Amino acid sequence: MPIVSIEPATPDRWDDLERMFGPTGAYGHCWCAFFRRRAKDFTASTSCPPPERGRDNRETLRRLTLDGRIPGLIAYDGTEPCGWVSVAPREEFIRLSRSRALRPVDPDEPGVWSVVCFWLPPRRRKHGLGTRLLDAAIEYARAEGGSVLEGYPVDTAGGRAPSAEVYTGSVRMFQKAGFSCAPHPVSERPVARLRLKDD
Structure with a gap:
């Protein structure tokens, strides 16, 4: 894969984000x-007619x-959002x-950031770009003063799953990036956590 830059979704990049997501x-x-x-x-927005x-x-x-709230990061292959x-x-x-x-077990814990979604156009998948985006999210949250980064990955048991089912990432991907994963105390769904700075 060509060299990719990963940039904050600043106001001047809205057109790129809209173009990458496409009409759907x-x-x-x-x-x-x-x-x-x-x-x-x-649900009301996704169920109404075209x-x-x-x-x-x-x-x-x-x-x-x-x-200017920066809802996430955009990867680029040259000038193409990918x-x-x-x-x-x-x-x-x-x-x-x-x-x-x-639901957060510790809702008042300061400095917690979350990574909740990945999107890659189909031809960009299975080339490690998701991992690069997660690494960039870690560095961005750290640079912005976050103390902990949380994710909510899917446990694929080492196998593959349809992209629409693992849009929050996989447990394996988060573990490789240094996150610890533990079951949520109510739902037992995996919650990944990475401390971004020393106490």
Whole structure:
């Protein structure tokens, strides 16, 4: 794979992000808003008929980006956007705080960031770009003052799974990056954690 740069999704990069996600907004009109919206609002956006389908999700991501909130990082092959990872302070992801399966055990712990989603166009998959995006997310969260980075990967038991099922990453990928993975105390779903700085 050619050399890839990975950059924050700043307002001037919105057109690149929109072009990469395409008309369906990555995973089924998601626009990487799944963790940023209440369940009923997200579902309403993805279940309405075209051309409105996904419009509110797109607007959520567009507004965040154009407001300079940096909702994630974009990978580039030259000038072509070719990958995405959503990483931000954990409190920005409203779905986590409301989720029985992933609700934080320590909601008041300061400095926790979350990496919640990866998106790679089909021809970019299986070349290690997801790992490079995770490494970049680690460095970005650390540089922005995060003390812990959390992820919510899927345990594929060392095998492969459809991309739409592992959009949060795999346990193996997170472990290779140095994260410790433990089951959530309620749902037993894997939660990956990496300390970004010494106490």
